Amino acid sequence: METKLQLLLDHVSKWVNLSPDEVAIFLQHWEVQEFQKGEYVLYNGKICQYDAFLLTGSVKGYYIDPVTAKEEIVFLAIADWWASDLESFHQGSPSMLNIQVVSDAELALISKSNFESLMRMIPKLERYFRIILQGYTSALLRRVYMRNALPARERYLQFIGQYPALNQNLPQYLIASYLGMSAEMVSKIRAELKS
Amino acid sequence: METKLQLLLDHVSKWVNLSPDEVAIFLQHWEVQEFQKGEYVLYNGKICQYDAFLLTGSVKGYYIDPVTAKEEIVFLAIADWWASDLESFHQGSPSMLNIQVVSDAELALISKSNFESLMRMIPKLERYFRIILQGYTSALLRRVYMRNALPARERYLQFIGQYPALNQNLPQYLIASYLGMSAEMVSKIRAELKS
DNA sequence: GAACTACATTGAACTACTTCAATAAACGCT
DNA sequence: AGCGTTTATTGAAGTAGTTCAATGTAGTTC
Numbered sequence: 001m002e003t004k005l006q007l008l009l010d011h012v013s014k015w016v017n018l019s020p021d022e023v024a025i026f027l028q029h030w031e032v033q034e035f036q037k038g039e040y041v042l043y044n045g046k047i048c049q050y051d052a053f054l055l056t057g058s059v060k061g062y063y064i065d066p067v068t069a070k071e072e073i074v075f076l077a078i079a080d081w082w083a084s085d086l087e088s089f090h091q092g093s094p095s096m097l098n099i100q101v102v103s104d105a106e107l108a109l110i111s112k113s114n115f116e117s118l119m120r121m122i123p124k125l126e127r128y129f130r131i132i133l134q135g136y137t138s139a140l141l142r143r144v145y146m147r148n149a150l151p152a153r154e155r156y157l158q159f160i161g162q163y164p165a166l167n168q169n170l171p172q173y174l175i176a177s178y179l180g181m182s183a184e185m186v187s188k189i190r191a192e193l194k195s
Numbered sequence: 196m197e198t199k200l201q202l203l204l205d206h207v208s209k210w211v212n213l214s215p216d217e218v219a220i221f222l223q224h225w226e227v228q229e230f231q232k233g234e235y236v237l238y239n240g241k242i243c244q245y246d247a248f249l250l251t252g253s254v255k256g257y258y259i260d261p262v263t264a265k266e267e268i269v270f271l272a273i274a275d276w277w278a279s280d281l282e283s284f285h286q287g288s289p290s291m292l293n294i295q296v297v298s299d300a301e302l303a304l305i306s307k308s309n310f311e312s313l314m315r316m317i318p319k320l321e322r323y324f325r326i327i328l329q330g331y332t333s334a335l336l337r338r339v340y341m342r343n344a345l346p347a348r349e350r351y352l353q354f355i356g357q358y359p360a361l362n363q364n365l366p367q368y369l370i371a372s373y374l375g376m377s378a379e380m381v382s383k384i385r386a387e388l389k390s
Numbered sequence: 391g392a393a394c395t396a397c398a399t400t401g402a403a404c405t406a407c408t409t410c411a412a413t414a415a416a417c418g419c420t
Numbered sequence: 421a422g423c424g425t426t427t428a429t430t431g432a433a434g435t436a437g438t439t440c441a442a443t444g445t446a447g448t449t450c
Contacts, residue, residue: 063340063344065344072340072343072344074336074339074340075336086329086332086333087329087330087333090326090329119322123318123319123321123322124318124321126318126319126321126322126325127314127318127321127325129325130321130324130325130328131285133325133328133329133331133332134281134282134285134328135282136328136332137281137328137331137332137335138281138282140332140335140336140339141269141270141335143339144269144335144338144339144342145258145267145269147339147342147343147375148267148342148372148375149258149260149267151406151407152406152407171426171427171428172427172428173427173428177343180342180343181407181408182407182408182409183427183428183429184407184408184409184410184428184429184430185406185407185408186428187428187429187430188429188430190428190429191429191430346436346437347436347437366396366397366398367397367398368397368398376437376438377437377438377439378397378398378399379398379399379400379437379438379439379440380436380437380438381398382398382399382400383399383400385398385399386399386400
């Protein structure tokens with residue numbers, strides 16, 4: 001079977017084994033949608049209608065500071081990552097986030113009702129999501145720790161070591177915001193690293 | 196049935212319904228342990244043997260910066276919260292964290308083998324943990340955002356608004372570290388707020 | 391109730407970073 | 421190729437925060 005969802009299926013299969021029947025059910029619950037650079041997957045104030053898995057491309061999740069009107073990057077995502085506002089998606093609450101496509105992307109999308117139906121039909125997928133979220137919480141705790149404990153230079157070095165793919169696929173000023181520093185700071189760090 | 200685990204049971208029951216039989220199985224998988232102020236639940240370098248739910252008291256999770264030798268608070272927890280190093284617990288990898296009791300505490304502990312047995316016997320608990328982790332990731336994303344976007348004063352105000360119980364039960368210098376600022380800074384903010 | 395320990399306050403000096411502004415390079419488009 | 425737009429660089433000035441050191445306060449132990 002030919003499907004763009006293969007990447008997602010592979011990801012899930014790392015953690016739970018699905019029978020052919022279950023695979024068929026699984027695939028029925030998703031839709032694939034293409035987005036072009038600049039398009040929005042989610043606007044702040046709206047309710048997040050889909051949980052989303054990136055098949056290709058990259059997206060950013062950001063918050064607009066009402067005072068400074070600057071965008072603060074909350075997360076960055078590329079292929080093989082999840083990207084949505086889970087709180088808004090599951091609680092049905094208005095999202096604080098904007099999610100926008102940075103480079104042309106294909107997303108696997110699942111609606112809330114489909115998500116719930118899928119969990120009912122294949123309960124062991126709860127396990128998959130539990131494990132994914134476990135890894136995500138660890139990564140977020142590390143991010144908090146690094147932000148608090150490390151100076152700008154070391155945070156940047158850590159980042160390019162840990163996420164070379166993000167570093168290569170995203171403009172510098174987004175990475176700067178993600179790391180909690182100014183774009184100029186990244187520029188100066190890079191200049192200094194060259195010598 | 197009388198059990199100190201009631202608090203945990205109540206927490207779980209918010210999200211999944213357990214039959215009396217399942218409750219009995221559930222309870223068998225946990226042990227309750229008392230810790231006194233200053234005792235360690237986990238030492239860095241060791242493998243986290245237990246997932247832990249706080250029944251009473253408070254704990255801190257911190258990392259010792261190898262350069263400055265200062266402790267950086269990664270998380271704070273009081274009753275009704277989870278507190279462990281999930282990555283170490285599930286992967287069996289050495290933990291970066293120390294987890295130490297701040298005020299006398301009772302913890303509900305579950306070993307890895309018991310955790311896995313419990314998930315096998317009552318698979319719908321996967322759902323409970325999935326939902327808990329969902330909430331936790333949202334809280335962590337908010338924490339990252341606030342650290343990056345807000346100045347010290349507003350971070351502190353936000354914190355005491357969101358976690359009054361933490362604020363009341365923990366010394367100020369721990370809260371300062373948690374918020375990514377110096378203890379002196381918190382002191383100055385508080386002084387300023389009084390006027 | 392003195393003496394110790396743990397935590398909190400205050401102010402002065404310092405610094406890692408930001409902001410601003412101007413220039414430069416890179417990228418896409420016709 | 422050439423033009424506009426978006427992204428990156430560089431330096432100078434400013435600042436939000438840290439660090440350090442000294443003093444103060446509260447809770448514990450004998």
